Amino acid sequence: MQSLDFRPFRARHWRQLFTDVSHWEPNVTAVAAHPVSSSPPAGTGLLPSGEPWQLIDPAGQPVTEAGPLPPDPTLTELYRRMVIGRRFDAQATALTKQGRLAVYPSSHGQDACQVGGVLALREQDWLFPTYRDSVAIVTRGVDPVEVLSLLRGEWHCGYDPHQHRVAPQCTPLATNTLHAVGLAHAARLKDEDTVALVLLGDGATSEGDTHEALNFAAVWKAPVVFLLQNNGYAISVPLAKQTAAPSLAHKGIGYGIPGELIDGNDAAAVYTTVQAAVERAAGGQGPTLIEALTYRIEAHTNADDATRYRNSDEVAAWLARDPLTRLEAYLRSAGQLDDDGAGRLRAEAEQFAAVLRERMNADVPADPAELFAHVYAEPTAPLREQRDSLLAELRDAGEQR
Amino acid sequence: MQSLDFRPFRARHWRQLFTDVSHWEPNVTAVAAHPVSSSPPAGTGLLPSGEPWQLIDPAGQPVTEAGPLPPDPTLTELYRRMVIGRRFDAQATALTKQGRLAVYPSSHGQDACQVGGVLALREQDWLFPTYRDSVAIVTRGVDPVEVLSLLRGEWHCGYDPHQHRVAPQCTPLATNTLHAVGLAHAARLKDEDTVALVLLGDGATSEGDTHEALNFAAVWKAPVVFLLQNNGYAISVPLAKQTAAPSLAHKGIGYGIPGELIDGNDAAAVYTTVQAAVERAAGGQGPTLIEALTYRIEAHTNADDATRYRNSDEVAAWLARDPLTRLEAYLRSAGQLDDDGAGRLRAEAEQFAAVLRERMNADVPADPAELFAHVYAEPTAPLREQRDSLLAELRDAGEQR
Amino acid sequence: MTSTLDAATVTMAGALNTALADALAADQGVVVFGEDVGTLGGVFRVTDGLAARFGQDRVFDTPLAEAGIVGTAIGMAMNGLRPVVEMQFDAFAYPAFEQVTSHLAKLRNRTRGAVSLPIVVRIPYGGGIGGVEHHCDSSEAYYAHTPGLRVVTPASPADAYRLLRQSIDCPDPVIFLEPKRRYWSKETAQLEAGGPALDQAAVVKRGTDVTLISYGGTVATTLEAAAAAAEEGWDAEVIDLRSLSPVDDRTLTESVRRTGRAVVIHEAAGFCGYGAEIAARLSERCFHSLQAPVLRVTGFDIPYPAPALEGHHLPSTDRILDALARLQWDDEPDERWLDSGGAHA
């Protein structure tokens, strides 16, 4: 296993956490094409800091020079939600093994982003998650059984997006970034104080839609926050094959959007950065692009075999940077958590998982007629015809039995 | 008319050349979302200079501190080709009025980009032009009548792309950027010394394809040069509604590509910058993004009415920055051009236009059978059936007459 | 809701412009955006004057990105607006194809009806205007094959007004295809939003011998052909479909059962084109009434040609009349299909 040098956390070190660094050649030096004029580049204030920003280091120590920590109750709540989220995630993975879920993309390792991003939102804000962000949605308050109905194969989205202001989990990569921008811009047009937080992965940044969303957001000064969970992989493809940029947060300046590079395993840093970006957005100052450096501990989904493209040393190195351990260490050293408290939290999480497990064991009856019910506001004449023919077919089959 | 302060050419001044500056609020100051660490941003060497780079100022004076000028014969050739190109462009516009061309998008005002970009290419390099780049293609040596066959409504592309290594003029915006990257990468895979130069407009930078092309080019270190002619408008939409970035060249850093911001009305600067980028690319150092600031003097096409969205003061201000006048002034003051030489050049251009005019007056017979000839390598059975039925129809119609 | 105007002579572009203005006035939630639709008023002037009248917050230019336009429209609709967006030309809607097929068409179903997307995507489509490549595509079959979308296309100014108003009011996403070669066609009409349902076809000419079925840009050609057919003794009925999805089976089958013959006309490529669906449906539903096969008069299976050759590609009155003549009036089968092999592979 690689030895880790925890503080200060340098991008260089972050890269060392990856085994496959051979391709990793971000282009950070200009090769001057000609003797450029001495005039300094504009807008450098939009660039991210060179090293990922951190408030609590992996050993649980506050990085005091980086700024103030969120208040203790917030930190405690971040920890509590991460414990529950982690347990939910493990339970979901277990359900795939029991055949109760068709597939599950785990966010183990990205817990600080899942929880920190969502807790920074206000009641009236919207969340635009992807398939990997079930923990974020659960943290937002959506019924976990409803969250899992997609992955259970029951229906494409099991919850009402308007209830908790959570868009359906988005599978086509990067497409949700545009939805978030549109929703946020509509809020501005309607004079509503709503911010949209959209989650996307490192791979999704390569899609054209991400580019268009960043650009529309910037031109419209839309109240939207892009939280990019850079977990190092798009399925099997490492970041080095995805980009040659110094960091993904460096994309911001090309749109006139400030880019922030943060330690995505530091829940305090994620929470603080997203909260500040939400405030900026709500204050009419436009979008922010936040790149949170983190790691996907599990395979892409339970169906994936990660040993084909990365080695266990790499995973072990990142396990040592666990976001829960880090915050727990801080809370304990700050006297905010003791064994009793930790035990109560564990019990709460177990209870959460037990209820989920039980509810997921119940079979959900599927109604074939519903296939035709929601395609249009009212089923069209051809769809009514098709529904009737399916129902007749089922009746006949029933009669035959 | 606005008064102009010619030297040094500041981006601020460039912006002042536009009437509609109300929307122009490029975001150049970071609004720190949180107390960032003091660690300086990485990769700033990839950023363009704050002011557009210039070798010859609008009055025709060399900007000595900016670097050496190209040799005099090169400057003379740049001027000669611009004179011919300008005349070609005017002739094409005239042909639309006579109904000999369906439509023509003029590049008047962008002459320095059209000519400077192409002359910087080597024999073996490829050009990927758009609908606006007829002058560039003519400069590359393609028969002007073949160039105009698209706009004449004769066939979708009138020349053989392989002959002069010029891709068909591309109408779907930004899609040609990917073709250029693919062609360039293939050259590398095949170990051939070929660079691709792709032309695109400011509007085209908003399309997802531009983003994907820059990213693929950077990751693959493909030998490709992006020459972005920022002429201030996408049809009627001013740059201020297209982007909030400090400059479009600032997009480079988000891919790990050096961005260059240059005065696009200075043929010497365009030539020098593209040539250096071609050398970089050929040397295995990857792509360059060059933003050339210029102006579309005419309407979008002859069918457009530019008075609906910009005023004549703005056009007049840019007419005063004419790339031909500028280079002519330099050549005359450098003793490389006198009245005689200028007269000979004018005559050459007139002759070029006269031949073109005459050749364009000849009607080109269209062969209906050709509709089916090139859809596949060999017409498929259904297409042979359709061809035969059309020919039979034409025969019948002929017999009836 | 009726436009305040009395019957007047109006172009299709003008009728669409009035429809947008009336919709913007009627519902604060309506927003109109796209490339060049604001200051310029659109390259076809369909949005002329709207930005000035309703302000930049309701009618505005976007950056140049079609996926961006449709994608943000989806987000806006999730937040209660009714976006009407313009794709500048048919082929320039393709960058938005993923947003259209994977989200616009599916989001209501995905959420069991919780999310409604009352969005209209206006697309000038088709050729016949001497346009260069990529400016003349007929893309209706792509959209009509996509469940969850409505596909509507007007053939006259009055229909353009009514169908656009109804499309904007419709809770479903509508792909609104505007036949650009009819933009400057004129009609004297009173513009009204009320009338038949959005998905009802129109019998635009009554007839007894054969049913000619068309939509959009080729309805006018079809009516001309019907007039010419009358001279040859055939009394043709002409149906303008108006709504391509869903299709109005009732009007179609009622007519074809009566006439016993049908020809479908459109300018898109025939192979897997919209006409295939109509021919297949009618062949199934009216099998015992058909005296001859349902024929199709369509564009060839080629990329849309350059202006010099488009006249050969587009369905003409002559070509429609030729098809009529092949409808086995004398009970003789079409000789083209008599040899057992059909086309030689």
Added chain:
Amino acid sequence: MTSTLDAATVTMAGALNTALADALAADQGVVVFGEDVGTLGGVFRVTDGLAARFGQDRVFDTPLAEAGIVGTAIGMAMNGLRPVVEMQFDAFAYPAFEQVTSHLAKLRNRTRGAVSLPIVVRIPYGGGIGGVEHHCDSSEAYYAHTPGLRVVTPASPADAYRLLRQSIDCPDPVIFLEPKRRYWSKETAQLEAGGPALDQAAVVKRGTDVTLISYGGTVATTLEAAAAAAEEGWDAEVIDLRSLSPVDDRTLTESVRRTGRAVVIHEAAGFCGYGAEIAARLSERCFHSLQAPVLRVTGFDIPYPAPALEGHHLPSTDRILDALARLQWDDEPDERWLDSGGAHA
């Protein structure tokens, strides 16, 4: 060119893998790229081992961008390569739609044949695997309607090998649709690149009473239905189209003129689906031979459903048998279409 292997048991995924390996070995110009096709060997393992064997310059992972993949493939082909690219799933090919329709399909025609694009776009398509939304689309009609593209889909391992080799050798762009639910189907066969032409359909079962026409994922279901039909006394012929564009008219018409009845089966939505073209063509070309209308058994006109309900959506042997039963064997018209109105609008 024949694979060196003797007849052996092979899956479709395995046959495709062998085809790619043999093509890479046969022609230095062949390159294989896409998302996860390199190190991982593809999410369906179709490119397994190829990067290791042929090197990262010939088999490689790209950034995650489908327009980028197809767009750069076009540039590579312009420079003499023969790219074989993978779209990870059907719905994830939509971002590339503009590159496919506006360039891949048209560039040869645009340049009067000067530019050839021998590109294969491999797309795993269709459902039946319990996949979540966007992983089960059947998009063949979009491509088949686009002139300039060839559309090919295998139904068996041996065909998968041969058709992929022929597609790679073909000078035209080919959309190669792989029915993902057949990836693990096995066959004992010798893999050969030679044989019938790329656009020739196969009569996979001879019969005299009715022609069942299918392709890709539903061929197996159709064969099952034919076997069941035999028990009910119907001797069905089964045609696997293999090439959807161009279509093999000769094989189709020859069969249907003989049997007088036909059913088209596919899992894509029926409306404007590929089956509409087949039904329309056969109704026209075999009008006087048809004893009953050409019926279609297809997916419903709905977004592909969640796994819990996909069984109701997909064509089943029962549904095919139902259609057979409706082919008016006793000369009685289908009562569903007797009332003059058809569906009630």
